[in-house]
Amino acid sequence: MGKLKLIAEGIIKNNPTFVLILGMCPTLGTTTSAINGMGMGLATLFVLVLSNITISAIAKLIPEQVRIPSYIVVIAAFVTIVQLLLQAFLPSLYETLGLFIPLIVVNCIVLGRAEAYANKNSVIDSAFDGLGVGLGFTIALTILGFVRELLGSGSIFGWKFIDGDGILAFVLAPGAFIVLAYLIVLFRKVTAKKA
Amino acid sequence: MEYIIIIISAVFVNNILLSQFLGVCPFLGVSKKVNTALGMSAAVTFVMALSTLVTYLLQYYVLVPLGIGFLQTVSFILVIAGLVQMVEIILKKISPALYQALGIFLPLITTNCCVLGVALLVVNNEFTFGGDPHMLNLGQSVVYAVASALGFGLAITLFAGIREQLDLNNVPKAFRGVPIALIVAGIMAMAFMGFSGIV
Numbered sequence: 001m002g003k004l005k006l007i008a009e010g011i012i013k014n015n016p017t018f019v020l021i022l023g024m025c026p027t028l029g030t031t032t033s034a035i036n037g038m039g040m041g042l043a044t045l046f047v048l049v050l051s052n053i054t055i056s057a058i059a060k061l062i063p064e065q066v067r068i069p070s071y072i073v074v075i076a077a078f079v080t081i082v083q084l085l086l087q088a089f090l091p092s093l094y095e096t097l098g099l100f101i102p103l104i105v106v107n108c109i110v111l112g113r114a115e116a117y118a119n120k121n122s123v124i125d126s127a128f129d130g131l132g133v134g135l136g137f138t139i140a141l142t143i144l145g146f147v148r149e150l151l152g153s154g155s156i157f158g159w160k161f162i163d164g165d166g167i168l169a170f171v172l173a174p175g176a177f178i179v180l181a182y183l184i185v186l187f188r189k190v191t192a193k194k195a
Numbered sequence: 196m197e198y199i200i201i202i203i204s205a206v207f208v209n210n211i212l213l214s215q216f217l218g219v220c221p222f223l224g225v226s227k228k229v230n231t232a233l234g235m236s237a238a239v240t241f242v243m244a245l246s247t248l249v250t251y252l253l254q255y256y257v258l259v260p261l262g263i264g265f266l267q268t269v270s271f272i273l274v275i276a277g278l279v280q281m282v283e284i285i286l287k288k289i290s291p292a293l294y295q296a297l298g299i300f301l302p303l304i305t306t307n308c309c310v311l312g313v314a315l316l317v318v319n320n321e322f323t324f325g326g327d328p329h330m331l332n333l334g335q336s337v338v339y340a341v342a343s344a345l346g347f348g349l350a351i352t353l354f355a356g357i358r359e360q361l362d363l364n365n366v367p368k369a370f371r372g373v374p375i376a377l378i379v380a381g382i383m384a385m386a387f388m389g390f391s392g393i394v
Contacts, residue, residue: 021223021373022220023220024216024219024220024222024223025216025217025218025219025220025308025312026216028216028219029215029216029217069273069276072272072273072276073269073273076268076269076272076273077269079268080265080266080268080269083268084265099312099315099316099319102267102268102311102315103217103308103311103312103315105268105272105311106272106305106307106308106311107308108220169385169388172214172384172388173213173214173216173381173384173387173388174381174382174384174385174388175381176216176381176384177377177378177380177381177384178377178378178381180377181370181373181374181375181376181377181378181381182374184373184374184377185369185370185374188369188374189369
């Protein structure tokens, strides 16, 4: 039960995108379609779980003063692994996400969880925390990508239901900002009613 | 001529913030006042020019000759983190006044994705103008980095000006804070789209 609660907190109460507003660059930059958003979310999820596990395991060995650089090196190592794996097995996704894969290193969500959770909790709890926050991020990115794809190119997960183009602005930069703004408002409304 | 194209392209057409989404966190975080926005953009310009210079040399004189390109991400982030720390120490000694002004913003820059982003864009030849990918030489890379940082500064300063006005208005409750700021950013991005096609 406790583990499930950790996951649920990451998805709803501490949702990185809608509540904490962290990691905005990949959120806005990669969500031109639902599939791209989901791919980015899953790549981040992978790094988040592994870095949380590693950091909680070695946290006691790292001197207080150099902890941030050490965490960044751990995270960068996992990001490189993801980068090489994607390049080998999913080259098309690697092409579309491009620059945003190496930029997972500077995603504040990953470093944030390491600093706020993993370095003072057990390995298993940290793994579940990473899983919860990572899922929250993946779900948020998929929804954002879904809405932008629906309005911008008139398709759902790549399946096109209109002829011609959608509203181009939603695939481009302005749409990303505006759709995210409305999703945050919606999320606030829904969760406020529940509480 | 090439330099002018690079500058116009980086500042207006492919604005790093509003069309490439790099550095959105500080864009939303430190843009409540025009003064802090100016301080942040000065610090970013400084670090970005320096880090692009160093990572360019690192890529072509260390990583490529040794065949260890896969260490790119790890080495770049370490270089940037080290550089930020060094700049902070040097500034503290040489120019306490500037250190006072930039002080709080410097450590934040390590995790600002536009610094690492521009460094990677430059060495991966992902800078495009006129539709073709373009290999940049050292001089062009530094000019591109400075111009990108100026684009960042332009966007964040304009945005801070709008947000100062926004504080005086009665925004619907659910929109307060980030959502209304994102909508403003969206409208700004739309305005910047008007520059596309210039270069």
